[in-house]
Amino acid sequence: MTQRDPTMSTFDKLQARFDPQAAQGMNDIFQFHFSDAEDHYLKVHDGELEICVGEHEDPSVSLSLSTETLKGVMSGEINGMTAFMTGKLKASGNVMLATKLTSLFPTD
Numbered sequence: 001m002t003q004r005d006p007t008m009s010t011f012d013k014l015q016a017r018f019d020p021q022a023a024q025g026m027n028d029i030f031q032f033h034f035s036d037a038e039d040h041y042l043k044v045h046d047g048e049l050e051i052c053v054g055e056h057e058d059p060s061v062s063l064s065l066s067t068e069t070l071k072g073v074m075s076g077e078i079n080g081m082t083a084f085m086t087g088k089l090k091a092s093g094n095v096m097l098a099t100k101l102t103s104l105f106p107t108d
Contacts, residue, residue, distance in 0.1 A: 010071055011040060011051045017105045020047040028097055031059035035066045044104065061097040064090040076107055
């Protein structure tokens with residue numbers, strides 16, 4: 001019996017919610033370091049999204065969190081700034097770029 005990677009359904013949902021218009025002109029790498037799953041990164045390039053497993057050598061921003069925190073932030077159940085202030089989310093690099101995630105992946 002194999003255990004399903006908890007990040008896969010989360011990233012499948014993000015792929016479906018991706019707003020290419022919000023990503024026009026962007027060329028950024030969002031690195032995710034998960035405490036409870038394999039690392040992933042998102043390549044956002046001029047309206048296109050590629051989701052990759054592993055670690056990018058030069059990400060624009062790196063985020064360290066659990067898959068549950070990512071789900072909560074992306075669904076709007078957890079405020080990203082609150083997660084950051086309480087230590088559930090750690091960020092390095094272009095931290096302001098992380099604030100664009102909710103516009104890249106709108107809930108509606």
